[in-house]
Amino acid sequence: MPHEMNEPKDNHQGFWYRVFHLYYDGFRSMTVGKTLWLIIGIKLFIFFVVIKLLFFPNFLNTKCDTEAQKTEYVRHQLGVGD
């Protein structure tokens, strides 16, 4: 079946309702997409929970509390302190 407007449009429905149903129906009718979303979910968990929290803190935040302290820290690292 070529792509046509097969289903009547819910013209009486609001914009956000139609946006919601675009995603709702889309996710519901996915086939390979379900596997992909599982991979995306695992991946994001590993990235943001495991890797970011455990191994990749913001280094300067661990050393300094304020912006001024960060400036001084980097100044010292670059060998241009007093």
Next chain:
Amino acid sequence: MEELTQVVDWSRAQFALTAIYHWLFVPLTLGLGIIIAVMETIYYKTKSEKWLATTKFWMTIFGVNFAIGVATGIILEFEFGTNWSNYSWFVGDIFGAPLAVEGILAFFMESTFIAVMFFGWKKVSPKFHLAATWLTAIGASLSALWILVANAWMQYPTGCEFNPDTMRNEMTSFAAVALSPMAVSKFLHTVLSAWTLGGVFVCGVCGWMMLKKRNMDHCWRSLKVGAWVGVIGIVLTMATGDTSAVTVAKYQPMKLAAMEGLYKGNHEQAIVAFGILNPSKQAFDDQDPYLFDISIPYGLSFLATHDFHAFVPGIEDIINGKSYDNEGNEVNTISYAERMERGKRLQEMLSHYNASVNSGNTLMQDSLKSAINADFKNFGYAYLDKPEEAIPNVPLTFYTFHFMVTVGGYLLLFLLLALFFVYKPDVLNKAKWARWWHILAIITIPLTYLCSASGWIVAEVGRQPWTIQDLMPNKVAISDLSAGYVQTTFWIFAVVFTALLIADIGIICKQIAKKSQTNLDTVND
């Protein structure tokens, strides 16, 4: 010192690993994005169900690659904050602005319209759906634009001023950063190379399906679009590669010299078409740089300046301060030894500046601030122990550059032949060697990925030791971490990204195999 070298090396290796893995996903998204947009446009014009089926087939492959690849680039930002904290602070605002634009504008545009593209077939009008597909493709390219702008700034820092109060570079002109010659040529060269990869990918997948004698009509339809996008992509990639070479010659002459293994430059400089480097060659010794070479006379002068007679400086010339003027004449500028001296004076001025801030001497502050910014382009040289430290890894830069150019030439021939077969299909259909052509098409896919990765290796290894060209070498940009810590995260990334790549290739192959056994002349869902 040895610990510092290890931290720098492991951090660089980690960044290279994650960037190359990330780049395995990105070019296919960019290339296939354009291809499916063209296919859907043909469907929109013709209303042919066959073109709809073909569009949907490639859209599925696009979706798998997009889903697996999405957010792999975020890891690079983690690394900036943890491994490269001095660098992150030093560039903060400038690097942050393009990345923020990328996040707000391009990513949201891409992620909004990709939902319409996949879920909206029966929900929105054909015209709106087509617009969504094009906007997804354009949004992906815009994402790449801002990342490449940020990268180009590291290669050619412009549109900024150093603030000694905060120890940060601050943007003075967004236009200068976004539209720098380096940014424009990098964006065009990179995105167009992704079109080439997309075209080759379609040709390779069709080659496999044709080997299996499945959905031949679908394959010919796909090849028509894939070969055209690929040919346009490779021709424009070559054209923008030429622009890139001129830009590199002007702003990163050391990189160009390393790309050619050129130690002593000359007027009417030849280019090495094929060569084997002398592995024991060092700068300023008397050894021949090549064990064997086939060179094209005048080639490098023309590539670098578009003037057959222009002077092109080699590695030793650049260290000694030789360059070329607008007429291509050899001129003496500032040597690296002098730049190191100036860099050290800048360090002293910064120390004095800090003291003048503490003592409240504003007159001195203004004077020092002006002096610092006037010569700031030499700041990074203060950290070099000797001028030769500014020479990148010549063999790696040389061989990856020549591999990229050689494979690029092959891709032009391959894609032109693919296009020829599209319009003369009987030549291929009746040929006894057709099977070998299909196998060649499949092999060309990984070859193109290697070519694409080589381009990045040339760009990034060729600018070493600089994290920011002339302003900050790696050993200063790095955080005060232990080598063991970085090694641990390197292997974590190696495992995670390899798993993702296996999943990507596995699911794509499974989808291709599964769908190739259905009738791709009709829409099945």
